[in-house]
Amino acid sequence: MPGNSQRKGAVRKKGKSTPAGSGGRVRRGLEGRGPTPRAEDRPYHKAYRKRRPEEPNKTTGNNQRTRSSSPRTSNTATAGADWVIGRNPVLEAFQAGIPIRRAYVADGLERDDRLREIFKFAAENGIPLLQATRTELDRLTGGGVHQGVALQLPPFEYADAEDVLADALDAETAPVVVACDSITDPRNLGAIIRSAAAFGAHGVIIPERRSAQLTAAAWKTSAGAAARVPVAQVTNLNRALKQYANAGFTVVGLAGEAETDVSGFPGIDGPVLLVVGSEGDGLSRLVRENCDVLVTIPISSAVESLNASVATSIALYEVSRSRG
Numbered sequence: 253m254p255g256n257s258q259r260k261g262a263v264r265k266k267g268k269s270t271p272a273g274s275g276g277r278v279r280r281g282l283e284g285r286g287p288t289p290r291a292e293d294r295p296y297h298k299a300y301r302k303r304r305p306e307e308p309n310k311t312t313g314n315n316q317r318t319r320s321s322s323p324r325t326s327n328t329a330t331a332g333a334d335w336v337i338g339r340n341p342v343l344e345a346f347q348a349g350i351p352i353r354r355a356y357v358a359d360g361l362e363r364d365d366r367l368r369e370i371f372k373f374a375a376e377n378g379i380p381l382l383q384a385t386r387t388e389l390d391r392l393t394g395g396g397v398h399q400g401v402a403l404q405l406p407p408f409e410y411a412d413a414e415d416v417l418a419d420a421l422d423a424e425t426a427p428v429v430v431a432c433d434s435i436t437d438p439r440n441l442g443a444i445i446r447s448a449a450a451f452g453a454h455g456v457i458i459p460e461r462r463s464a465q466l467t468a469a470a471w472k473t474s475a476g477a478a479a480r481v482p483v484a485q486v487t488n489l490n491r492a493l494k495q496y497a498n499a500g501f502t503v504v505g506l507a508g509e510a511e512t513d514v515s516g517f518p519g520i521d522g523p524v525l526l527v528v529g530s531e532g533d534g535l536s537r538l539v540r541e542n543c544d545v546l547v548t549i550p551i552s553s554a555v556e557s558l559n560a561s562v563a564t565s566i567a568l569y570e571v572s573r574s575r576g
Contacts, residue, residue, distance in 0.1 A: 337401070342355075342370055343366055348472050350471045350472060353404045355381050355382065356389055356392065357370075359383060361401075416457070416484045420454040420523070427524075430444060430456045431457040432457065433459070433536055434533065435463060435464055438465070440561045442472065443565075444456065446473065451565075453568065457492055458485055459486055460486065490538050493542040496525045497525075499523075505535050506527065506549070507534055507535055511548070518545060521574065528564045530560060531559055547567070
């Protein structure tokens with residue numbers, strides 16, 4: 253019994269000590285922890301963030317819902333370049349043909365004409381709407397004013413610059429490619445891509461730095477043209493200009509102070525790489541030096557300059573018109 257000092261062996265003899273036991277810690281430390289989980293099953297691994305999560309409550313266009321798990325938020329970004337939020341922007345994105353990774357709709361929304369159009373478009377085009385609570389949707393969109401609906405876009409897949417060049421050289425007609433120098437407004441970029449598609453350009457080139465990217469705003473402004481015209485991203489724009497020049501292209505830069513009219517520059521009937529700069533600063537110094545010719549669009553002296561996308565449209569029209 254505890255405290256019974258009469259029991260044989262209950263009194264510790266002097267000069268001897270009993271080592272403390274590990275309590276099983278050593279044995280447990282030697283035991284294995286089982287098989288290592290797959291990379292896509294580990295929340296801290298980038299493969300987990302890239303995988304397609306299981307769909308949460310799925311809502312079809314006819315408002316039939318099936319219960320499932322709630323939306324995962326560990327691999328989502330805050331509202332920004334890869335999100336379209338709000339009823340009007342979401343409907344416009346649908347109609348513009350913007351590629352969609354996921355579409356979310358909050359529980360208990362009050363129906364209006366825009367929301368009914370969103371449900372109708374989703375149903376007719378087979379776009380699943382994932383159900384989420386308002387709290388979850390707030391977290392997904394970084395607290396943006398989503399009005400109960402939001403779209404997450406996939407990363408834009410840029411074309412390879414060398415493939416754009418090769419395809420342009422293989423074209424049956426004299427090719428035209430547009431290069432953007434420091435176009436930082438995504439709406440301007442989208443409008444340039446739209447004009448490139450309208451006048452049969454074979455591609456658009458943008459630099460990785462100091463340039464707008466193919467965000468939701470650029471996609472929407474392009475009215476779906478970004479899906480039809482290859483857009484290539486290059487690390488060094490000047491190197492790309494030299495590559496096109498060596499391939500036989502006339503590198504033409506738009507500059508307000510130039511003396512050559514855009515309607516009749518030398519080489520207009522052959523392969524043309526049209527370079528457009530920002531509305532404020534125009535072409536950078538090195539880009540100017542790598543152009544074969546600088547051309548201008550005559551405008552009234554009462555207006556200092558044209559919007560970059562407008563200038564691109566006019567230049568592409570003149571090239572198209574000169575070729576009949």
